[in-house]
Amino acid sequence: MSDGYVTPDGRTIGGKVLxxxxxxxxFGGVVAIKDISFDIREGEIRAIIGPNGAxxxxxxxxxxxxxxxxxxxILFHGEVRKPMKPYQIAxxxxxxxxxxxxxxxxxxxxxxxxxxxxxxxxxxxxxQMIWQGPAAREEAENREIVxxxxxxxxxxxxxxxxxxALPYGLQKxxxxxxxxxxxxxxLLLDEPMAGMNVEEKEDMSRFILDVNDEFGTTIAxxxxxxxxxxxxxxxxxxxxxGKKIGDGTPDEVRNNQAVIDAYLGVDHG
Numbered sequence: 001m002s003d004g005y006v007t008p009d010g011r012t013i014g015g016k017v018l019x020x021x022x023x024x025x026x027f028g029g030v031v032a033i034k035d036i037s038f039d040i041r042e043g044e045i046r047a048i049i050g051p052n053g054a055x056x057x058x059x060x061x062x063x064x065x066x067x068x069x070x071x072x073x074i075l076f077h078g079e080v081r082k083p084m085k086p087y088q089i090a091x092x093x094x095x096x097x098x099x100x101x102x103x104x105x106x107x108x109x110x111x112x113x114x115x116x117x118x119x120x121x122x123x124x125x126x127x128q129m130i131w132q133g134p135a136a137r138e139e140a141e142n143r144e145i146v147x148x149x150x151x152x153x154x155x156x157x158x159x160x161x162x163x164x165a166l167p168y169g170l171q172k173x174x175x176x177x178x179x180x181x182x183x184x185x186x187l188l189l190d191e192p193m194a195g196m197n198v199e200e201k202e203d204m205s206r207f208i209l210d211v212n213d214e215f216g217t218t219i220a221x222x223x224x225x226x227x228x229x230x231x232x233x234x235x236x237x238x239x240x241x242g243k244k245i246g247d248g249t250p251d252e253v254r255n256n257q258a259v260i261d262a263y264l265g266v267d268h269g
Contacts, residue, residue, distance in 0.1 A: 116181030
């Protein structure tokens, strides 16, 4: 397992991209995460599940630098990662979406997705204001990547629409597009299906699978819809009250009595 594994459908999963080793996170006297270890491997879809308040979003916030754990360490591609700010971690190739949509509501779909290219912009602000030479070429290159993302997500018809005027499901798709525009190596999705109807969930599931398959992007996601989790995930880690109570393939987690008692015995549709 240290060098990867082969999925039941024949996909080859690589070595460890990220390792969370004995992570403990406290807020004053409240322990949000207690001594949790797990890894995320290259090319896999890794789900993090658990009841509300289990510490799942806190874990994503640790991964992308919003929170810094008091104990434990994080390894990225085998090297211990020092405390870093979110923008520094984004430059390493980690992008995320949020549980509550975080878009610029007055800006168009195209402009929102363009903001995902920020870390790839190398010309200074003066060059960008003049918009000639290197700045113009950089703008054209970034625009080409963004247009490919728009085509991939099938949102050409809303490219000039202010996102605040879009229905919820399309706003979630635009947020995914902004994260994809950063061309991440590791994509963190915080409840990508939240608030969606059945058709919207099916569309989002398809896009997540296609991102993983066509771009080779490693994905870690938090999701409450267990049907989605069991269908699209390669491995699942289960949290409850800040502790890890299960970790394995969907079948292994589905048959774990501790997980059944804490979580799967409850309806999470």
